[in-house]
Amino acid sequence: xxxxxxxxxxxxxxxxxxxxxxxxxxxxxxxxxxxxxxxxxxxxxxxxxxxxxxxxxxxxxxxxxxxxxxxxxxxxxxxxxxxxxxxxxxxxxxxxxxxxxxxxxxxxxxxxxxxxxxxxxxxxxxxxxxxxxxxxxxxxxxxxxxxxxxxxxxxxxxxxxxxxxxxxxxxxxxxxxxxxxxxxxxxxxxxxxxxxxxxxxxxxxxxxxxxxxxxxxxxxxxxxxxxxxxxxxxxxxxxxxxxxxxxxxxxxxxxxxxxxxxxxxxxxxxxxxxxxxxxxxxxxxxxxxxxxxxxxxxxxxxxxxxxxxxxxxxxxxxxxxxxxxxxxxxxxxxxxxxxxxxxxxxxxxxxxxxxxxxxxxxxxxx
Amino acid sequence: xxxxxxxxxxxxxxxxxxxxxxxxxxxxxxxxxxxxxxxxxxxxxxxxxxxxxxxxxxxxxxxxxxxxxxxxxxxxxxxxxxxxxxxxxxxxxxxxxxxxxxxxxxxxxxxxxxxxxxxxxxxxxxxxxxxxxxxxxxxxxxxxxxxxxxxxxxxxxxxxxxxxxxxxxxxxxxxxxxxxxxxxxxxxxxxxxxxxxxxxxxxxxxxxxxxxxxxxxxxxxxxxxxxxxxxxxxxxxxxxxxxxxxxxxxxxx
Numbered sequence: 001x002x003x004x005x006x007x008x009x010x011x012x013x014x015x016x017x018x019x020x021x022x023x024x025x026x027x028x029x030x031x032x033x034x035x036x037x038x039x040x041x042x043x044x045x046x047x048x049x050x051x052x053x054x055x056x057x058x059x060x061x062x063x064x065x066x067x068x069x070x071x072x073x074x075x076x077x078x079x080x081x082x083x084x085x086x087x088x089x090x091x092x093x094x095x096x097x098x099x100x101x102x103x104x105x106x107x108x109x110x111x112x113x114x115x116x117x118x119x120x121x122x123x124x125x126x127x128x129x130x131x132x133x134x135x136x137x138x139x140x141x142x143x144x145x146x147x148x149x150x151x152x153x154x155x156x157x158x159x160x161x162x163x164x165x166x167x168x169x170x171x172x173x174x175x176x177x178x179x180x181x182x183x184x185x186x187x188x189x190x191x192x193x194x195x196x197x198x199x200x201x202x203x204x205x206x207x208x209x210x211x212x213x214x215x216x217x218x219x220x221x222x223x224x225x226x227x228x229x230x231x232x233x234x235x236x237x238x239x240x241x242x243x244x245x246x247x248x249x250x251x252x253x254x255x256x257x258x259x260x261x262x263x264x265x266x267x268x269x270x271x272x273x274x275x276x277x278x279x280x281x282x283x284x285x286x287x288x289x290x291x292x293x294x295x296x297x298x299x300x301x302x303x304x305x306x307x308x309x310x311x312x313x314x315x316x317x318x319x320x321x322x323x324x325x326x327x328x329x330x331x332x333x334x335x336x337x338x339x340x341x342x343x344x345x346x347x348x349x350x351x352x353x354x355x356x357x358x359x360x361x362x363x364x365x366x
Numbered sequence: 367x368x369x370x371x372x373x374x375x376x377x378x379x380x381x382x383x384x385x386x387x388x389x390x391x392x393x394x395x396x397x398x399x400x401x402x403x404x405x406x407x408x409x410x411x412x413x414x415x416x417x418x419x420x421x422x423x424x425x426x427x428x429x430x431x432x433x434x435x436x437x438x439x440x441x442x443x444x445x446x447x448x449x450x451x452x453x454x455x456x457x458x459x460x461x462x463x464x465x466x467x468x469x470x471x472x473x474x475x476x477x478x479x480x481x482x483x484x485x486x487x488x489x490x491x492x493x494x495x496x497x498x499x500x501x502x503x504x505x506x507x508x509x510x511x512x513x514x515x516x517x518x519x520x521x522x523x524x525x526x527x528x529x530x531x532x533x534x535x536x537x538x539x540x541x542x543x544x545x546x547x548x549x550x551x552x553x554x555x556x557x558x559x560x561x562x563x564x565x566x567x568x569x570x571x572x573x574x575x576x577x578x579x580x581x582x583x584x585x586x587x588x589x590x591x592x593x594x595x596x597x598x599x600x601x602x603x604x605x606x607x608x609x610x611x612x613x614x615x616x617x618x619x
Contacts, residue, residue: 009412012405054411131435148433153609158461196434203428205610208394212423215397219420219598220430240602248398255400273599 002027008058010051017041026055088140091229091270093125093132094167095339097328101317102302108142108228108270111260111299115290116273116306120276121313121332123154126231128271129336130199131164133229136186139171144228144269145222149213152234155201164195166335169265200224207238211252216261221267228269230260236276236291250295257299273300312340372396376421381408394424412427449491449572449618467616469608473579481512482521484574489522491572497529500617502571503542505564507557509581513545546566551585551600554578560605565615573611573619578604604605 003026005018023029023039029037034048042050053104075313090105099105106112106129114122130148135141148155171190175183200220204210208336210232221227243249264271278291290297291306297303316327372382372391382391388407390396397419399407404415424569430568448462464470464487473479488506493499506513522530522539544564548554554575564570578601586597612619 011409011411011414013409153613157433157440160433161437193434196437197432199433200433200438201433203613205428205606208397209395209426209428212393212425212427215423216427237602237606240598251400252398291567347430 003059005029008055010054014041014043014047014051017043026059029055030059057337067072071095088268089137091129092135092140093128093337094132094170095330095337097330098315098330098337100313101315101323101326101328102304102320103323106229106270106272107302108268109264110301111257111264111271112302112303112304113273113275113290114304114306115277115318117288120306121330121337122306123152123233124159124332125337126233126272127155127160128163129229131160131167131195131336133270134190134195134198135167135171137180138180139174139190142228143226145200145224145226146204146231147200147217148225148230149202149204149210149230150230150234151204151210151232151237153203154233155203157196158221160196160199161192162334163336164192168192168195195228198225198226200227204238207252210235210238211256214256214263215357217259217263221263225267227267229272230263230269231272231274232260233274234276235273240276240291240326244280250293253292253296253299257296260299340363374423376425384408389474391600393422396422397426438506441454447501449485449487452490452498456500466618467613469605469619470610481510481576482517484538484576485518486521486525486549488543488574489525489539493526493529493543496619497526498570502617503560503568504572504583505568505570505597506543506545507554507573507575508545509549509554509575509577510549511547515540518543542568544570549581551581555600555604556579558604558611561607561611562614565611570615571617573608573617575608575619 005023005026006015007029008015008026010018018029018041023032030052032040034045034052035131036052037043037048038045048050073260081296088108090099090102092099092105093102114125116122128149130146133142133144133146135143137143168190170188171187175187204213217230221230239249239253260271260273263269274294276291277288279286280289288307290303297319300319301321302317305318307314307318308315312329313331314327317323317325331338332341372385372393377385385407387390390399390407401412401415401419404419405412408415408418411490412420448457448460448465450457450463451460472483474480484506488504490498490506491500491502494501504559518540519536522536530539543617544555548557558575561573565573582597582601586593586600608619611617
């Protein structure tokens, strides 16, 4: 009630007039009434009524917030949060080593960033996650849908088909081994068609389309309430070229990060972003660091860096609030993102042929 | 999409007038501003500005498609997904050939045969679909002046002697390969930007750029400060336009 007029979300011109007329708190506005208000400021009666309704709404919102009700800001104890976190699901990646270092898999309500050089497997992991989020709960998944926002055009439907087929086969094997009724029932709805039709794909060509899409994301998620994963493949690509004004870029990126955090929290979804690497030229050497600058580093809660070591792909957990920093090897097979199997000749042969997305890395190239 | 004028985003006329006074005419300008700035510029309340933002976003956001729809669309024309290179082991590794709708990069030390490969791909693209080609024209952007028309005819004649049995067929093929000699980065970029109309008018089915690295290394000396940024800017811009062309027309680049 004692809220200052200048803080109300009114149009700036109106606000200026109210302040000039001498109104200081919201209480005064409400006491004057619409007719008095319209005469004093020189606006129509309808406009005055609108202003008062808005003020009343704001004050009511304030009252419920200060009383500790379920307003826009949530207040809860750490115990409630602990219980929530323990029952929260993870999105598994099918690579058990990676799931282990992440503490179970990709966490919901958090932003995970995957950085890496080109060709190392970021888009592969994203496609794997888009399939894995749909695994039914009885198999250990979160039974959600996925939104895939692509800025680089590297989404290949055929590859997703391969990954999904392998995932369905995996679940079928588990169902056969356990022979439980709800497993079989879940399998009926977990088919290739259903997996593909629950991946919502958006192709953004530049940063404006990306911004627009992120603004519209809350409405989309409200309609499709089962979405548990939002993947933005290539958040760096539209921002790295054609940007003369770096401060604008930082501002837009921060705004984007805020929006994504709000979306992740409100809808209990995991947000996965992929970033490129850039070279930082130091005094005597140059190192590869994630692109988009230092301030972007604060946007993601969990950061994974993928890199090569000779011909082995490695994933390093670079930033995490709850897990230790560690590195694990992984590989990409025709079935998707997997653990490295203990050295076997047949595995090598299977991995290097037939897979159009994996580039075999030869010694001479390094 | 980004440069869509606000007028066409179905905003009211006076609002567009007001915004244009502040030099905000396209969706891009609108979305780049923060909420407070938008309130100041449009003179509307917080909630109204949020609604406006939604409206403008809807005007330039991409359309949604599910992966299933994409798969169905692809399965409708399966043959046009790849351009076979006629080298069996290469085709096997590439899962069918050079993919249509995405960029393929060929790198190697000098003298390995990149330009020869490009010339061969141009011949293959002009062949009719029944012979594994794309039955269309080719745009060849040459920055090293390494393209030789005689070599083109030699390859065509010896690879497909039964098809190119008459001079008429040879001329037809050479007429559909459009060669552009560009020697600077700027002209390459300008050429790439202008390709959209040419692709439609000439029924182009393959774009070859030979080579990107030579012209970039010639012009940008990375030891000089500032050049690195400019070079990556140029490359990124060219790449995004080429990606757009590849996807839009489903042709290999």
